[in-house]
Amino acid sequence: MPYSSTHSNFQMLSATLCTLTLLAGAATCTAQETAPATPPSFTTAPQFTNVLYGAAYYPEYEPTDHLNEDIALMKAAGLTVVRMGESTWSLWEPRDGAFETAWMDRAIDALSKAGIKIIMGTPTYSVPTWMAKKHPDMLVVTLDGKQATYGMRQNMDTDNPDYRFYAERVIRKMVEHYKDNPAVIGWQVDNETASYGAANPDVFQGFVRHLQKKFGTTDALNKAWLLNYWGQNVNDWTDMPIRASATSTAYKLEWTRWEQMRVTDFLTWQAALVRKYRRPDQFVTQDFSDHLHRDVNEGEVAKALDVVSVNPYFRAQDRMDGEKQTLDGDYYRSLKQQNYLVTETNAQTTDWSSSFQFPPYDGQLRLNVYTHLSSGANMVEYWHWHSIHSGQETYWKGILSHDMEPNRIYAEFTRTAHELERIGPHLVNLKIKNDVAILYSVDSANALDFMPFASPSPQWSFSPAVADYTALLDQLHHALYLDNVGTDFILPDSTDLARYKLIVVPALYIADDALLERLSNYVKQGGHILMTFKSGFANENSMVRDVRAPGPLRAAAGFSYQEFSNLETPLKLKGDPYAAGEDNKVSYWAEFLIPDHAKVLATYDHPFFGQWPAITQNSYGKGTLTYEGTWLSDTLQRRVVTDALKQSGVEMRASQLPPSVRVKSGTNTQGKQIHYLLNYSSDSQTFTSPFIAGTDLLTGKAIPPQTSVTLKPWDLVILEEN
Numbered sequence: 001m002p003y004s005s006t007h008s009n010f011q012m013l014s015a016t017l018c019t020l021t022l023l024a025g026a027a028t029c030t031a032q033e034t035a036p037a038t039p040p041s042f043t044t045a046p047q048f049t050n051v052l053y054g055a056a057y058y059p060e061y062e063p064t065d066h067l068n069e070d071i072a073l074m075k076a077a078g079l080t081v082v083r084m085g086e087s088t089w090s091l092w093e094p095r096d097g098a099f100e101t102a103w104m105d106r107a108i109d110a111l112s113k114a115g116i117k118i119i120m121g122t123p124t125y126s127v128p129t130w131m132a133k134k135h136p137d138m139l140v141v142t143l144d145g146k147q148a149t150y151g152m153r154q155n156m157d158t159d160n161p162d163y164r165f166y167a168e169r170v171i172r173k174m175v176e177h178y179k180d181n182p183a184v185i186g187w188q189v190d191n192e193t194a195s196y197g198a199a200n201p202d203v204f205q206g207f208v209r210h211l212q213k214k215f216g217t218t219d220a221l222n223k224a225w226l227l228n229y230w231g232q233n234v235n236d237w238t239d240m241p242i243r244a245s246a247t248s249t250a251y252k253l254e255w256t257r258w259e260q261m262r263v264t265d266f267l268t269w270q271a272a273l274v275r276k277y278r279r280p281d282q283f284v285t286q287d288f289s290d291h292l293h294r295d296v297n298e299g300e301v302a303k304a305l306d307v308v309s310v311n312p313y314f315r316a317q318d319r320m321d322g323e324k325q326t327l328d329g330d331y332y333r334s335l336k337q338q339n340y341l342v343t344e345t346n347a348q349t350t351d352w353s354s355s356f357q358f359p360p361y362d363g364q365l366r367l368n369v370y371t372h373l374s375s376g377a378n379m380v381e382y383w384h385w386h387s388i389h390s391g392q393e394t395y396w397k398g399i400l401s402h403d404m405e406p407n408r409i410y411a412e413f414t415r416t417a418h419e420l421e422r423i424g425p426h427l428v429n430l431k432i433k434n435d436v437a438i439l440y441s442v443d444s445a446n447a448l449d450f451m452p453f454a455s456p457s458p459q460w461s462f463s464p465a466v467a468d469y470t471a472l473l474d475q476l477h478h479a480l481y482l483d484n485v486g487t488d489f490i491l492p493d494s495t496d497l498a499r500y501k502l503i504v505v506p507a508l509y510i511a512d513d514a515l516l517e518r519l520s521n522y523v524k525q526g527g528h529i530l531m532t533f534k535s536g537f538a539n540e541n542s543m544v545r546d547v548r549a550p551g552p553l554r555a556a557a558g559f560s561y562q563e564f565s566n567l568e569t570p571l572k573l574k575g576d577p578y579a580a581g582e583d584n585k586v587s588y589w590a591e592f593l594i595p596d597h598a599k600v601l602a603t604y605d606h607p608f609f610g611q612w613p614a615i616t617q618n619s620y621g622k623g624t625l626t627y628e629g630t631w632l633s634d635t636l637q638r639r640v641v642t643d644a645l646k647q648s649g650v651e652m653r654a655s656q657l658p659p660s661v662r663v664k665s666g667t668n669t670q671g672k673q674i675h676y677l678l679n680y681s682s683d684s685q686t687f688t689s690p691f692i693a694g695t696d697l698l699t700g701k702a703i704p705p706q707t708s709v710t711l712k713p714w715d716l717v718i719l720e721e722n
Contacts, residue, residue, distance in 0.1 A: 052379035054081035078417030086121025112183035195259035225250035311344035329375025344383035348397035363714030524621030558598030558618025583635035679711035
């Protein structure tokens with residue numbers, strides 16, 4: 001269908017949708033209906049026979065033609081995959097409707113002849129100048145009413161119908177052009193997509209339509225959100241205030257959900273477009289930026305993808321401990337319970353300035369690769385092949401420095417690539433089964449941002465909190481990581497809880513009754529939960545329950561409470577019950593727990609707060625629920641987590657290994673157990689192997705049980721059991 005016809009039909013359909021919306025009661029409408037699409041359920045995980053190892057490659061960024069030299073260096077190094085194309089829409093379409101591919105064809109032909117695989121990216125995260133000039137309304141308008149200007153990437157309203165038209169056109173052109181190239185193995189839709197803070201008129205109008213669909217009537221909305229407060233009742237859908245003026249916590253929470261739905265809709269739409277034109281064996285992915293996001297529902301997006309990708313950057317030099325990479329790996333592996341791809345990670349230094357230049361020590365680049373593989377990654381790519389000679393990311397250096405010559409990092413890359421060529425078939429498609437999961441609730445994270453429990457400033461100040469949901473989640477994952485316990489993540493809609501021996505629940509502030517009942521039943525049937533303060537307090541609309549806290553959790557928790565307090569200064573636990581010494585401290589928040597039949601594990605050492613327990617444990621049915629009514633120091637948290645692991649029967653190997661050595665395990669495609677023993681230290685570490693007889697895949701040396709193992713600084717052993 002001609003582009004003009006497609007655009008016309010798109011607008012006609014949108015106009016029809018708008019007319020229907022107007023008849024339903026909305027006063028205004030944009031050209032596009034933004035109700036999120038339903039993600040397809042037919043995605044299939046790509047199959048790999050070896051680990052892919054490579055880098056993002058942008059020959060268009062190089063100041064001089066270096067293609068032949070680049071490919072010669074790639075081949076010599078053992079690079080097997082590159083990611084291309086996602087960053088330069090302005091080259092794909094320098095003028096409206098004028099498409100050019102010759103600049104990319106030359107590179108792809110050369111890479112293909114060299115046997116290097118290619119992942120193509122849709123270039124939709126950075127619009128060309130002509131487009132922004134022609135359609136300034138597609139640029140983001142933020143909550144404070146400011147419109148984004150051209151120059152920065154990711155500055156557009158992804159719901160804008162003109163933007164969608166152009167995006168569809170360039171995606172179709174690209175996929176049709178490269179779908180038959182055997183070197184192109186997959187497609188990355190967009191790049192590190194988020195909501196970009198868009199509050200444009202069409203975004204707001206889409207939100208109102210979403211509310212109409214969800215609540216049906218304004219009376220239902222008023223009741224669910226308790227809008228009688230301050231007389232904020234919405235008596236007609238045309239009366240809905242914009243998000244910037246909202247004080248309702250329910251409104252703010254629902255807006256964050258709308259942001260997530262917009263991202264899901266956009267990426268699902270892109271994935272469907274690519275699937276329509278791709279070769280069937282080409283996979284579809286999206287590269288999430290690292291860590292967890294407030295405006296992205298990664299679980300819903302993952303349903304539209306064949307494989308999940310993530311861009312986990314790590315702290316190098318003395319700060320490298322493998323934990324950040326592991327947290328990202330644990331989360332993104334868990335989204336589809338399958339292997340994932342690393343599409344970006346550090347090669348040399350990072351940052352948008354020269355004030356954060358910390359290149360990795362010798363061995364750290366290699367150790368980082370195996371850190372990702374031990375978490376279930378099937379590919380590791382660097383951002384990027386060569387360092388950029390000008391622009392915002394001049395000092396975000398690639399494998400090659402600005403001189404484009406082989407260097408220390410290139411040598412370590414080469415060593416690692418040749419190792420993977422040899423042992424990769426034993427490592428790819430690693431299956432990881434964990435006994436512990438963390439329940440992650442983005443709703444709780446957002447709602448606690450609106451009503452923080454810890455703030456460094458006086459009342460009425462809006463300074464950032466000193467402790468929040470993310471810090472609490474990180475603290476709990478950190479404790480599990482130090483105990484060498486593999487961890488999954490589950491989401492609030494998860495129903496298969498029984499496969500875990502222990503579920504860790506940070507501050508489940510927002511939860512419907514059904515979720516709390518599932519957790520209670522999990523305990524009753526023999527599961528174990530470690531839960532923190534602020535759980536069970538508000539329902540799915542951020543409305544505090546009108547029953548005594550913790551609401552539907554009361555029977556399983558074995559306590560109730562009516563009061564709580566901020567802690568102006570840290571308190572000690574009476575008697576130092578966890579032998580934490582100087583770290584026997586709790587902070588920020590205290591709930592006045594009244595045991596019904598819960599066992600008291602710790603109380604506050606204070607003349608007033610000492611009336612109430614700080615930590616309890618309740619036996620309920622066949623299982624237990626341990627509850628922290630306050631914020632624990634890192635040391636206390638580690639001790640409580642360790643106790644919960646022991647009581648749950650989860651295997652821990654931390655006591656058998658030096659503090660800097662982490663162990664991660666899985667089953668390979670040959671059906672053998674694989675154990676990674678990784679040394680995050682500048683010192684050699686010696687210990688006794690805790691495993692049965694096996695072979696170190698890296699050296700070929702046999703490792704009998706109970707034999708002494710020495711790891712060099714920033715080195716590892718990969719033990720494959722016999």
